[in-house]
Amino acid sequence: MPENVPDLPREVAELSDRVSALRSTHAMYPNDAAGTAEAALVELGFAEQLLRDCEQRLASHESNAPRRSGNDDERAVLRAVFTELSVPVVLLDNAGYIRRINTMGAERLGGASGYLTGKPFSNFVDLRRRAAMRSWLAAVLRGGEPASFESRLAQRGWAEDVHLTLTRLDVPTEAEPMVLVAMSPPLHSDADEGPAPLEPEVEDQVVVLAARRLDVLTRMTRLLLRSAGPGGAGQPLALDEAAGLLADSYADWVIMDVCDLPSDADRARRAVVAGPGGDPHGTLLESLDPQDSEVPRDVLTSGKSVLHQLIEDEGILGRAPDSAPLLSALGAGSLMCVPLRGSRGVRGALTLIRRSNRGGFRLADLGLIEEIGEHIGLALPPRYTGC
Template sequence: MAEGSDFEALERRLDDLGARERRVLPALFQELPLPVFLLDCGGAIRHANRGAVELLATAPGHVTGKSLPLLVDLSHRAALRSRLSALLRDGGALSFDTRFGRQGGFTDVRLHLVRLDQPGGAQPLVAAVATPFVAPGFGGPAPRDGPHLDGATVMGPKDGSGGKDAEGQSGRRDEDEQVLVAAARRIDLLARTARLLLHEDSLNEPVALARAAGLLQGAFADWAVIDLVRENEVQRAVVVGPEDADGRSGSRLLGELDPTASEIPCDVIETGTSVLYPLVEGETAGESGGQGGGNDEAFGVTEDGLPVLVALHAGSVLCVPLRDDTDVLGVLTLVRRVGRPRFGPADLGLAEELGEHLGLAIRTERNYQRRSEVAQALQASLLPRSLPTIPGLELAAAYRTATEGIEVGGDFYDVFDSPGGCGLVLGDVCGKGEDAAAITAMVRHGVRLLGLWNDRPTEVLRQVNHAMVVQQEIGRFATVVAAHLRWGNGRLLVRLASAGHPWPLVLRAAGGVHLVSGGGLPLGVFDDAEPNGQELELFPGDTLLLYSDGVTEARGPGGQLYGEQGLADVVARGAGLSASALVKAVEDDLDGFTGGRMRDDMALLAVGVDAG
């Protein structure tokens, strides 16, 4: 019993020691003599010690939860993100120079990253330790931002001393200003590219890519090359280069090359990973060629075996994927000649951002084109391919979609055989898109089918209305005007029926315009709704004009309404015109009134009685 009590006392003593050690660790972390950040696997700061807070010249707790890459200078962010990803993937430790932004300026440091694996399969953490920056080529530290201490530089000084010489301060200010100017130029280029891609012309893929490449070539590189993946094949889409003689010959060379014969585009498309060659190296590349085994053949070789990058006098190259949310749609390759500043990690980060913008623009344009093609095909299926030829009559029609948007419209018209003559119908289903198109097809084909056996349009519309009402899931209505035409005693006898639709106009041969009175309720609203019917006669030279409300409700640039009076005026001026000429006159008048911008779909159907 005594032996058991001794073991229990020992266990309690060990537990107390462990608890005291755990309480000491946070204090020890805070008092470490170097700035230390503890990051999660996404790069967010979970803990920062006192030295880290002083490094950033901020308040304790202010940095917790923030992404560490966002706290470094813009030109260093891409490199830091890349190294964090590599560390979490491969493990080990990494060290590199970077620059933290802080109140009043910048602080250069040597940053050391170590992956910390956790027990139990938990996601690893990363320890980031900042040590003083040492300028390359010097035996000691560069005088940066604080007093010397044992041959090192202390970041985040607490007093104004430091022994800095005026010349060193001036040089650092110039360097900082250059960094700021470069960052501002990158932001400006990104903004200009975004504005370009948001322009309505950018819904045309070749136009958008050519303009974007031209912008990048002028502001960021000597050559901009875009290769796209189409139907599982890589195709060269755009090449833009300098306007001098060498530049034009280089552009021709790039345009004639097969991109699949080049290492860079294919590897980037396959892996989705960017490539950066700050220095093109090889036996002949640029002015700093290596001793073979370089990268000067990465963009292919000419027919003579000369590396393309050598022929271009390339000094620096980068290639980034054009991606949307899921796929790599192509690559953007940028080339700078020897003598220009080399591409660096900041340039790569900007190019990757531009690549995402271009990839999303390509995907948007392709989706738009597909939807537009589907809409056009669906719209065509809702209209007759051609109007029939009927002895003694001239038929003419016009249909226009709204100038804004690509949704399928709800306007329709048709001409079909009917007992003793022929039938006409023109209507408008509320709404747009595929749902409206389905109702449009139902109404059009319903009127057509019923009209094959029934010469009374009021009864035809009544039956279509019932079919719509009993299908409660439809939830849409349609305004329709239908007619039955037959000859009698040298005159054209017309039976009209309206279901909430504007009534037709009649243009007499002598020039008078008659507006037939309308009425009735739209189809699909009430089961007991009765269409309004009327009969009239057309004589040689008369024209009957059916139209949708997209005509009368059209508006001018100032918001003024075209209206029934505007339509009646242009029709009155069309006395003596054929049916097709009258329809054309109405279209032209509408174009002039609206400035070519129709807010709604428009349908016209004219029936002219031969004068002779």
């Protein structure tokens, strides 16, 4: 480690050159990934030690009073080193919330550092890997030994495998220890089983998204008019067709809960579940009581829509018989639920789920599905009782 602050930029520049060389080597010789990964871990260890030294010096200088201009300059250099380090790193407090994040780390998580600061780091980890991430974090804080493991980030519609290294930091000015998280390419990558993500250049085009929403609304309106509109078949609305349309064009899973039981008109039943063909989770979703799921239950009770652009609590849709969160089993990344509102109040709830390798639902999506939910609610047959 450099003894003087002026040596730090030189150390960082040399580290950046070595990382660039390793990246080029990996691109040219992918079959030699094991050797390249081992060298990358060595560089990661050096970067970790460099950051630890910078953090300790920064904490030491911040605790000195009165402050002099020389100390301010040194703190500025240390912050610049952390920010511009060529390895994605995140500093977490003892509760797992992001305290600081450098430029490459913010790019990896898909946001600006100001937006990411203060958010739980686990929110950016794929639901299926989130429990393991929390356990490793607790173990590092408790035992003090570093941990290194494979994980997966989920953000901006992409699921990305990553290798995480967690190191405990005991800073004199902090009452509780902190954890430094360094991100590197995975040693072993598992192929995701979900559908291919939408192209980002298409997903971010407002005109294309607006056209897609209009197409979904038009197709749903045509379906409703064909079943119950003037000149239509006059048959009750086929909920499975409506759910299938949404699952085919707008979400990975669609769940409809309807209040039409003769014995209790205010109690919902799970009417339809539409999702990927052959997925065994469909049968599990069909067997569950809507009252055991927090999201549809709250929507049925309050009549207000719910949007989770990024899922923080994986238990909000309920749990499987083995107590595993359903959203984790589905690989969910985003969820929304709207009421099926008829002429005499809420008739049910419509829940849409997208997996983590697709773009999350937005407010414009919520507005569209609220409109569709009202159309479906108006097309539902009258209740048996309690009208």
